[in-house]
Amino acid sequence: MSSRMFVALCLAPLLIVAAAFFVLPLARLVVVGASGPDGAAAYLAILTEPRYRESLVATVILAVATTVATLITATIVGLFVQRHDFPGRSVLVALLTFPLALPGVVVGFMIILLAGRQGLIGEVARALTGQRLVFAYAAGGLFLGYLYFSIPRVILTIMASVEKLDPQVEEAARALGAGAWAVHRDVILPALVPAFIASGAICFATAMGAFGTAFTLATRTDVLPMVIYTEFTLNANFAMAAALSVGLGIVTWAALAVSRSAAGTSVAAAG
Amino acid sequence: MTANGKGVSLRLENCAKTYPGGIQVLSPMTLEIARGETVVLLGPSGCGKTTTLRIIAGLIQPDHGGRVLFDGVDVTSVPIEKRNVGMVFQSYALFPNMTVAGNIGYGLKIRHVPKAERRKRVDAMMQLVGIDTLHDRRVDQLSGGQRQRVALARAVACQPRVLLLDEPLTALDASLRDRLRTDLNQLFRSLGITTIYVTHDQGEAMALGDRIVVMTKGTIAQVGTPDEIYFRPANRFVAEFIGAANILEGPLQSEVMLLPGGQLHIDGGRTGDTAVAMVRPEAIGIVSPDGASWTGRIQTKIFLGDRLRLTVAEAATSAIVVDASNRLVVQVGDRVGLTVPNGSVRLLTS
Amino acid sequence: MIAARLPVALQAAFTVLVTAFLIVPAVMSMLAGVTVQYSRGLSSGLTLEWVVEVWTLYSDTILRSVLIALATLGCTLTIGVPAAYGLQVTGGRIARVIEEIITLPLAIPGLAIALGMIITYGGVGSFRQSSLFILAGHVVFTMPFMIRSVMAVLGVIDLDTLDESAASLGASRWQRFIDVVVPNAIPGILAGSLTVVTLSLGEFNLTWMLHTPLTKTLPVGLADSYASMRLEIASAYTLIFFVLLVPLLAAMQFAARNRATRGRQ
Numbered sequence: 103m104s105s106r107m108f109v110a111l112c113l114a115p116l117l118i119v120a121a122a123f124f125v126l127p128l129a130r131l132v133v134v135g136a137s138g139p140d141g142a143a144a145y146l147a148i149l150t151e152p153r154y155r156e157s158l159v160a161t162v163i164l165a166v167a168t169t170v171a172t173l174i175t176a177t178i179v180g181l182f183v184q185r186h187d188f189p190g191r192s193v194l195v196a197l198l199t200f201p202l203a204l205p206g207v208v209v210g211f212m213i214i215l216l217a218g219r220q221g222l223i224g225e226v227a228r229a230l231t232g233q234r235l236v237f238a239y240a241a242g243g244l245f246l247g248y249l250y251f252s253i254p255r256v257i258l259t260i261m262a263s264v265e266k267l268d269p270q271v272e273e274a275a276r277a278l279g280a281g282a283w284a285v286h287r288d289v290i291l292p293a294l295v296p297a298f299i300a301s302g303a304i305c306f307a308t309a310m311g312a313f314g315t316a317f318t319l320a321t322r323t324d325v326l327p328m329v330i331y332t333e334f335t336l337n338a339n340f341a342m343a344a345a346l347s348v349g350l351g352i353v354t355w356a357a358l359a360v361s362r363s364a365a366g367t368s369v370a371a372a373g
Numbered sequence: 374m375t376a377n378g379k380g381v382s383l384r385l386e387n388c389a390k391t392y393p394g395g396i397q398v399l400s401p402m403t404l405e406i407a408r409g410e411t412v413v414l415l416g417p418s419g420c421g422k423t424t425t426l427r428i429i430a431g432l433i434q435p436d437h438g439g440r441v442l443f444d445g446v447d448v449t450s451v452p453i454e455k456r457n458v459g460m461v462f463q464s465y466a467l468f469p470n471m472t473v474a475g476n477i478g479y480g481l482k483i484r485h486v487p488k489a490e491r492r493k494r495v496d497a498m499m500q501l502v503g504i505d506t507l508h509d510r511r512v513d514q515l516s517g518g519q520r521q522r523v524a525l526a527r528a529v530a531c532q533p534r535v536l537l538l539d540e541p542l543t544a545l546d547a548s549l550r551d552r553l554r555t556d557l558n559q560l561f562r563s564l565g566i567t568t569i570y571v572t573h574d575q576g577e578a579m580a581l582g583d584r585i586v587v588m589t590k591g592t593i594a595q596v597g598t599p600d601e602i603y604f605r606p607a608n609r610f611v612a613e614f615i616g617a618a619n620i621l622e623g624p625l626q627s628e629v630m631l632l633p634g635g636q637l638h639i640d641g642g643r644t645g646d647t648a649v650a651m652v653r654p655e656a657i658g659i660v661s662p663d664g665a666s667w668t669g670r671i672q673t674k675i676f677l678g679d680r681l682r683l684t685v686a687e688a689a690t691s692a693i694v695v696d697a698s699n700r701l702v703v704q705v706g707d708r709v710g711l712t713v714p715n716g717s718v719r720l721l722t723s
Numbered sequence: 724m725i726a727a728r729l730p731v732a733l734q735a736a737f738t739v740l741v742t743a744f745l746i747v748p749a750v751m752s753m754l755a756g757v758t759v760q761y762s763r764g765l766s767s768g769l770t771l772e773w774v775v776e777v778w779t780l781y782s783d784t785i786l787r788s789v790l791i792a793l794a795t796l797g798c799t800l801t802i803g804v805p806a807a808y809g810l811q812v813t814g815g816r817i818a819r820v821i822e823e824i825i826t827l828p829l830a831i832p833g834l835a836i837a838l839g840m841i842i843t844y845g846g847v848g849s850f851r852q853s854s855l856f857i858l859a860g861h862v863v864f865t866m867p868f869m870i871r872s873v874m875a876v877l878g879v880i881d882l883d884t885l886d887e888s889a890a891s892l893g894a895s896r897w898q899r900f901i902d903v904v905v906p907n908a909i910p911g912i913l914a915g916s917l918t919v920v921t922l923s924l925g926e927f928n929l930t931w932m933l934h935t936p937l938t939k940t941l942p943v944g945l946a947d948s949y950a951s952m953r954l955e956i957a958s959a960y961t962l963i964f965f966v967l968l969v970p971l972l973a974a975m976q977f978a979a980r981n982r983a984t985r986g987r988q
Contacts, residue, residue, distance in 0.1 A: 105452070108896035112809030113821070115802040116866070120825050123859045127839030128831075134842050179741050182734040194738075196976060197746050203968055205925035207946045211961060212748035215755070220762060220954060222751065250745065282730070311832030314927040314942075318949050327834050334838065334932075344842065347835035355830040432887055453890045464881060466888035470906035479902070480892035531892065 128351075131344045138341025147342065148349040154329065158349075161326040164241065165309035168248040169302050172256050175249070176301070177294070180260030195261075202254045206247075206314020213238050213247045213319060241323040247315040252308060256301040263297035264290075303361030307354035326350050380567035381444040381534045382408040383429065388439035390424050399424045399591045401439070408444075411561045411568040413582035415575060417614070421591040422571045423539055429569060430537050431456045443534055459528030459566075463540040465520045467512045473499075473523050474508045480531040498526040502560070517545050518553060525557075529564060536561075536568040542577060554580050575615050579603070587611050603653075609721050612651040619657075619693040620721075621650045630718075634688035634711070635667035639718045649721045654682070654696040656717040659703065665710025669693070674705055685709065753965060755958035773959035781944045781960060788941035789967075791854060792923040795861040799869040799919050802862075804912060807873035808904050811882055826867040833864065833928030841932060854938045860929040865922050869915035876911030877904070910978070917975045924967060941967075 136142040148154045183195060201209070217223045217238040227235035237243050267290065275289045313327040321328070326346065334343035383406040390399040399421040406412050414422035427433040429441060431453035441449045448456055467476050478495045486494070499505045502522040507515065515523065521541060528536060541557075542550045558581055561568050572578055578585050579599045587594040587602060587610075594614075595607040606612035609620065621637065623630045628642040630650060639650055662668045669688030674681065681697045688711060695711070703709065756774060759767040778785075810818045828836055840860060845851055885907070889899040905912075927942040934943050941964060948957045 105896050108900075109809045109812055112805035112900075113813070116806035116809075116825065116870075117821070119798075119802060119859075119862060119866070123840065123863045124828060124836065125824065127836065127843045129839075130843045131835065131839035175737075175741060178734055179738045182731075182738045186731075186735075194742060197742050200749070200972065201745050203921050203925060203972055205927045205942050207927045207942050207949065208925070208961060208964065211752065211945070211949050211957060214949070215748040215751045215958075216744075222747065250748075253741065253745065307830065311834065311928075313832065313834050313931070314946070317927075317931070318946060320950070327832060330834055330838075340842065344838060347832065347838050351831040351835045354832060355827070358830045430891060432890075453887070454893050454895055457893065458891055460888060460891035462884050462888055464884055466881065466884040468885060468889070468903055468907070469880065470903070470909075479889070479894075483893045483898060527892065537891075 132348055134341055135345035135348050136341075138339070138345070144341055144345040145349065148346055154326075154346065157324045157326050157329045160241075160323060161310055164244060164248070164323070164325065165306045168245060168252060168309040169305045171245075172249055172252040172305050173298055173302055176253055176256035176260050177291075177298075179253075180257045181264055181290070183257070184261045184264040198257055199254045201250060202258075204251075206251065206312050206316075207318045208314075209247050209251050210315040210318025212250060213243050213315070217243055217246060239319055239321055241321070243319050244316060244321050244323055244325065247319065248309045248312060251312070251315065252305045255308075256305060259297050259301040260294065263294050267293055299361050303357045307357045310357070311350060311354050379532070379565050380408055380536070382406065383535060383567060383569075384440075384442040384445070385425070385428070385435075386440040386442065388425070388428050388435040388441065390421075390428065390433060391436050397591060399428075399435075401436075402593055404586065404593070404596070406567060406569070408567055409565045411570065411581060411583045413570045413572060413578040413585045414588060415572060415578040415582075415585050415614075416588035416594075417573060419590075420588040422573075422586075422588050424591075425588070426537055426539055426569055426571045429535065430458050430460055457531065457534050459531065459533030459536045461521075461524045461528045461536075461538040461541045463543055465524040465541075465544075467515075467520055467523055467527075469512050471512070472508070473504070473510045473512065473515070476512065476523055477526045477530050479527065484531060494530060498530045501529075502526045503556075518549050521545065521553065525560070529566065533566065536564070536566045538568070538570045540572055541570075542572070542574070550577075557581060587614065589614075605719060606651065606721070609649060609651075612719070612721060617654050617694055617696075618651050619654065619689070621652065621689050621693070621718075622647060623690070624648070632667065632689050634669045635665070637667050637713065637718065638715070639720060640716055642720065650718050651721055652693075652713055652718045654694040655680075656713055657693070657695045658712040658714075659683070659695065659697050659701060660710040660712050662708045662710040665712070667711045667713075668708060669711060671703055671705050671707045671709060674703065685711065749965070752958045752961045755955055756962035757959070758955065761954050761958070773955045774962065777948070777956055777960045777963060780956075781941075781948070784939045784944035785941050785963065785967075787854060787938065788924055791858055791861060791940060792920045794858050795865055795923040796916055796919050798858070798862045799866050800912070800916065803866055803869035803915070804873055804905065804908065805900070807870045807877060807908070807911075808900060810870070811874055811877045812886070822870075825870065828864050829867055833860075833926075834932065836860070836863065837929045837932030852935050852937065857930055857933050857938055857940065860933050861923045861926055864926060864929060865919040868918045868922065869912075872915030872918065873908050873911040876908050880907050882907075910981075913978055914975070917971055917978065921968065921971045921975070924971075925964075 135144055138144045140147065148158055179198065183191065183198070204212070215221055217236065219236055221236065221238060224234045224236050227233060271293075272285055272289050275285050280288060311327060313331065316325050316328050317331070327350065330343050330346045330350065333339045333346065385402060385404040387401045387403060388399065389397065389401040391397045402425070414425055416422050424433060428435050428439070431448070431451060435441070435449065439449070440447055443456075468479065471479065474495050477498050478491050481491045481494055496505065499508065502525055504519055504522045504526070507519060507523075512520070512523070524541070542553055545553065554577055561581065570581055582599060584596060584598055585602050586596050589610050595602060595611045597605070602611060602615055606615060612618045613620065621630065621632060623632045625639070625642045625645050625648045627644055628639055630637045630639050630642065630648060642648065667688060669685035672684045672686040672692055674683055676699070678699065680699050681701050683695045683697055683703070684692045685695055686692045754765065755761045757769050757771065758765055759770050810822060837860060840856070841851075844856065850856055882904070885903050886899055889903045894902060925942055926940075927946065930940050930943055931946065934940060939947070945957075945960055945964065948960045
């Protein structure tokens, strides 16, 4: 057997599976998206139809807010954990990254336990103010859920980048008279920018496409994945659901593609 | 050339290599290697020596028209795994998932040699290269020199038709390199396998090669025994690449070259405009300037222990290097006479 | 001195707060799963009643998920490991394009992929209604993790030279793959396997769309229990999921640490 044939044989099963269960379905999705009463114009509905546009805007705002909050949180925590050695550090890291493997549905349940009708935050609030605080089922709950989902991922990326920083650059800055704050502002944070771009894009794409969390919280905020789901199951509007999900796919893919050209990695946008 | 050598005789016919994009790394070359001979391919990086080795191995196909023959049989289209060649890589490429014995016995296992026989051969190989205590050691626990020996034992365990070595000592430090060079020389003599050895180190080439093939820019500059290459370089490239060489340029009048510092006798010289000649630093003697036909002025003096290295100005168009006795008493600025024994100057085609 | 310490103390406090945010609800759900009555707290007593009830209600979904995860692992191993090798030795533009395509499922929401699969294969009833439909989705979604994990390891070892050296000793392509490539890719295969199983067990976005009433998986059952069961049962079910997940996560951390210390040697 020639070596070229062996390599082809190695790749063939992958190509067949990818073609049958990914490329072909995606192609059909694009075709079906244009098969509704409006034809290819359905692809513009995400921008022109007020209901869809509002949902898109709300989803983008939520995703951007999640990204910004996650980056700030994860940077503070990641810097602290990576830069300090203390007893139980590895346990803390394990705890911080445990939610990494939780699917969106379970994350939704975690938020219900925190901020739902029988939630911890509500109990604490009642004890303090006499007023129950319940926000799991609104935009606040979704935001908290996305944070819960994204923080572990971004912490890992930030920690890896902090580990790679050259301590001598920092020492050089200090030798030049820079204080702790100036070192952070002028040396550490600029060096982490690639990590911010990469993990921020993943965070954004994940929040855009997250379905499980929104599904569990049955939220009153209509995020785009929920709209697609509703179109598909309740309204049986296959064409519109297809068109909208193609639009959503393009947004998440573009976010990751842009960041990858800046940072060189891509990770799951699952949720 | 050992007459009773093992392995095959080897012939490269018109072997060239052009990569897509039209870059020719090897011009068509023809080379004959006798059975049992050790041939060193020597040259600077990018000269085509590794490409030549990989063509012999079967890792690279020569351009159309090129042929590789083992004992007169065309093996050009035989893939490497069927050629029965032994190969030692620069990085050794030991299999990290196998023990030392597993590595050495791998080729025998592929050839379905029974286990008992395999163990005997592996043990013999380990003895041969002097690592018989390392049997079950993991590869990542070995030192550089030990890895090199394992790689060698692995390559020769199957009694290959040709042994191919690609810069096998480059990854080691200098003192170890010198020691292994001697060991390798003995090993090649005792194995008697046809061996092709690629290196950029002229010391290695001199020590190991029955013949040396000096290469530059994808072509053969000269093929010859070590002393032919050293004393009778075919051209300026070989002269300057092998050892230290003083290149002298000046008009010739019959057998005499006219130089700024006087005259130099050259055997077989013929009257012409300008000629280029080569003389080795150790071939030049320092004498009193009185009555000498060629003189110069000492510019620098470095004591190297075993000899005194002088640079002498005003003798030729540029300063020349002279290796003198370590007992010689001279001062910088002294005027000295220079002598060269008959036959030590070689005219070059430039 | 105090001025310099203060930010660090704040940082530490913030880290503790974030850790609490991530861990407290998980602990709460585990406790709720074994508490007699959640609203009355632990003082109502501990019980395994809810866990048993979850098992009677949902054991089929749990077993199906485990089977699908193992089948997904089987597929990603048999397809992904040779493919990773193939991509590594092919290199160049073709390999990059293929890699780009097969990693696309990570960048596109599962919802969209599931919709496409339903539109394409919805008419093939026997396939649509079997667990194989879900398996196909999981394989597409987890494949890039296996392939990348293996390729990462193959990229670190000098694969080309090892391959050439085995070839020079007479090994055929197939022998080289079995004797040299696979054994040296083990760390990557192991890490990839753990990731694949973990992801498959927890996969919801695709599976929710692809499942039928007869092919519910663990996360589908979870969503079902969150929506329709009392909090204690939902918690007990989550607890079972954690019990499945924690050994996998521990193994993953162990493997990663092992690799890190080996790399330092």
